[in-house]
Amino acid sequence: MNKEELIQKWLDHNLNAQELEAFKQLEDYEALTKLDTNLKHFKAPEHNTSESLEQVLSTIKSNPLNKTNWISTAMKIAAVFVICFGVYFYTTTLDTTFNTIASQKQSIELPDTSVVELNAMSTLAFNKSNWTSKREVTLQGEAFFKVAKGSQFDVKTEDGIISVLGTQFNVKQRDNYFEVICYEGKVAVTYKANTAKLLPGDSFFILDGKLFTTEKENQSTPSWLQNQSRFKSLPYREVIAEFERQHDVLISLENIDDSQLFTGSFTHNDIEIALKSITLPLHLTYSKTDNIITLKRE
Incomplete structure (x- = not known):
């Protein structure tokens, strides 16, 4: 049973035990039940519906012009309720x-x-x-x-x-x-x-x-909190991707195998020192044009 069918059966109070458990697993479960609880506060007081209906119909019949006004007013009231419920549901589920x-x-x-x-x-x-x-x-x-x-x-x-x-x-x-x-x-x-x-x-x-399987981590916090990225036997493409994130640049590789493993680190504070850290160990050279950096074999 899909999500929409579960919600519809819940609204109809027609869930069996198995379906109820499935409904509770929905990520919207808490928001839906909270909305249902709040909607109960809007319940109108009990009254004689037959008597009220007769009075309304009698009023409309005696004054046909009131019919349009009554319908217009009812639509406005319904719109207000819809907006209130919509705002409540939106604000309580907004991340x-x-x-x-x-x-x-x-x-x-x-x-x-x-x-x-x-x-x-x-x-x-x-x-x-x-x-x-x-x-x-x-x-x-x-x-x-x-x-x-x-x-x-x-x-x-x-x-x-x-x-x-x-x-x-x-x-x-x-x-x-x-x-x-x-x-x-x-x-x-x-x-x-x-x-x-x-x-x-x-x-x-x-x-x-x-x-x-990796070795035991002996640091008390990750290196990036100290503005440094460290790598141990990771594909070079992972090093390049992290470098681009930390220095807001684009890196182009020419005749370089990005699957080769790299062990080392680079700083986030100085791009020139960082470039030397990722190129010298692999005997690479680099050139810069604006925010594009090209790496080549020496």
Whole structure:
């Protein structure tokens, strides 16, 4: 049964036990039930509907000109109710969203005092109105989380879900790249119906759909918080992509294999030093035209 059919049967109070459980799993469940609760406050007092109808019809019949006015007034009242309900539903389901552009980082405090450090070209979204009942954020890009202790805290990405109670961890979700590093506490990562538990120093790393085993992380925070990007045996294309995000440039490769592995780092503070860091180890040269950088073999 699709989502629309479930909602319609719920409105008709015609869900069986199995369908009710499916309805509760809908991401709109809380918003729909909250709207239903508030709509009940608009219930009109009980009255004799037959008697009222006769009075209205009698009035319209005795004065035909009132018929148009009555219909117009009724339509206006209905429009007001529709607008009120629409505004309520919109404001209670609207997400708060943060976006960073190239070379930009942003610190975000969540309603429970949890802190998120958002890396360049990333997006974070969450719903304030539902926060007390569901601590959940959606991430595209990369972010470091310091989660306040409390109920379960979920980070949803296109590749997987990270669940914690109170801890510190980094999530990086880019094209064909998904990595979670635990720095404090315990992290549960759900990826394609499988769940991995991470302790401090543990990593979960997927590249091009393949799971890789990595060494223990010995840093207390990710390097990008100190304006530095570090790589260990990663394809050169990942280095180039991160360089473009941190320095807001476009890089063109000429006769360079972007699948070759690279180990090293570059700074976010000085583009000239950063360029030398990613070219000298591979014996490459570079030239710049405006914000376009071309890398070549020596």
